[in-house]
Amino acid sequence: MRYVLGIESTAHTFGVAVVDMDGKILSNEKDSYTTEKGGMIPMEVRKHHKEVGPRVYDLALNTAGINEKEVEVIALSNAPGLAPCLLEGMAFAKGIARKLEVGIVLVNHCIAHLEIGEGTGASDPVLLYASGANTQIISYESGKYRVFGETLDVGVGNFIDSFARYTGLGFPGGPKIEKLAQDGNELLDLSYSIKGMDVSFSGIGTKLKQLYDSGVRIEDLAYSLQEVVFAMLVEASERAIAHTGKRELLLGGGVACNKRLQEMCRIMCRDRGVKYFCPDNEYLIDNAAMIGYLGLKMYKSGLVEKDLDKVDISPRERTDDVVVKWKRMLND
Ligand code: AMP
Ligand code: MG
Numbered sequence: 001m002r003y004v005l006g007i008e009s010t011a012h013t014f015g016v017a018v019v020d021m022d023g024k025i026l027s028n029e030k031d032s033y034t035t036e037k038g039g040m041i042p043m044e045v046r047k048h049h050k051e052v053g054p055r056v057y058d059l060a061l062n063t064a065g066i067n068e069k070e071v072e073v074i075a076l077s078n079a080p081g082l083a084p085c086l087l088e089g090m091a092f093a094k095g096i097a098r099k100l101e102v103g104i105v106l107v108n109h110c111i112a113h114l115e116i117g118e119g120t121g122a123s124d125p126v127l128l129y130a131s132g133a134n135t136q137i138i139s140y141e142s143g144k145y146r147v148f149g150e151t152l153d154v155g156v157g158n159f160i161d162s163f164a165r166y167t168g169l170g171f172p173g174g175p176k177i178e179k180l181a182q183d184g185n186e187l188l189d190l191s192y193s194i195k196g197m198d199v200s201f202s203g204i205g206t207k208l209k210q211l212y213d214s215g216v217r218i219e220d221l222a223y224s225l226q227e228v229v230f231a232m233l234v235e236a237s238e239r240a241i242a243h244t245g246k247r248e249l250l251l252g253g254g255v256a257c258n259k260r261l262q263e264m265c266r267i268m269c270r271d272r273g274v275k276y277f278c279p280d281n282e283y284l285i286d287n288a289a290m291i292g293y294l295g296l297k298m299y300k301s302g303l304v305e306k307d308l309d310k311v312d313i314s315p316r317e318r319t320d321d322v323v324v325k326w327k328r329m330l331n332d
Helices: 042-064 083-100 109-120 156-166 174-181 202-213 218-244 259-272 289-300 325-331
Strands: 003-008 013-020 025-032 071-079 103-108 126-130 135-141 144-150 248-252 275-277
Touching: 003 083, 003 289, 013 042, 013 289, 025 042, 025 289, 042 083, 071 083, 071 109, 071 289, 083 103, 103 109, 103 289, 109 126, 109 135, 109 144, 109 248, 109 289, 126 218, 135 218, 144 218, 156 174, 156 202, 156 218, 174 218, 174 259, 202 218, 218 259, 248 259, 259 275, 289 325
Parallel strands: 003 071, 071 103, 126 248, 248 275
Antiparallel strands: 003 013, 013 025, 126 135, 135 144
């Protein structure tokens, strides 16, 4: 048997996965950078990725029960992301590619979040992609994944993490805010900010910090943050569904692990009569399985780079920069 090796390193997570030629995920290993205090410092994260790389790789091969010589191609998430992190992942991927004499498929991280949703049964969804650095409402139309709405400033996860950092909760802040929110009950007046299908968070961030400084309970701040910000995301998603006429909503990204966001999305889908899909947490947060899964499809469509000198990172590549050749070729 031959296999695809997926590698993820766009931000805080270094991951390696093994996917077989039918798209079955045989392993999905990861090690994520965390801190008790402060945030994510790109050069520190790079150091983290370098340190954990060989161990995560061995673990992925062992869990899948394969020998590295059976790897036929490497799928690398080279875009978008933090340059130092991407560079580390690329160095790692090239090292293995040289050793095994295999090519590299370059995978867009955001699109991988979308395509892994097929595993849940979604076929042509609107994706609410809510992660650390990215917040986009994406759907496929005429050969590309189009961005219907997005954040005008920071990603929703980074926004939550930044507030969590301000209040000394550590990184990542999302799960801690979710827990605190369960004990909140007062809905504070935050500046709900949505324009068309675009959202912005910086005004809410400033307001939250002011309220925190003036002594408002952190539980109520966490609760209000979730209610207001998630309502914005659900409203933008609903508009995209109405605009595209699609019948499915799919969640992606680490923030989508949040049970309250999931609940609000489920309610909107039920009210609109569209189907709701949400992958397991393992595939919501950054992971290498989705990179291997999409990499396989791209590889089958001939999208592989054999000249490793031509392999590079694209930290700012946008979802709609990518021509979706594999989908057209498989469907046509
Ligand atoms: P990703 O970049 O997709 O791996 O997602 C990471 C982001 O998801 C970080 O900003 C986390 O704070 C956030 N996150 C993870 N779990 C939760 C949660 N339960 N609620 C809200 N945000 C979360
Ligand atoms: Mg992500």
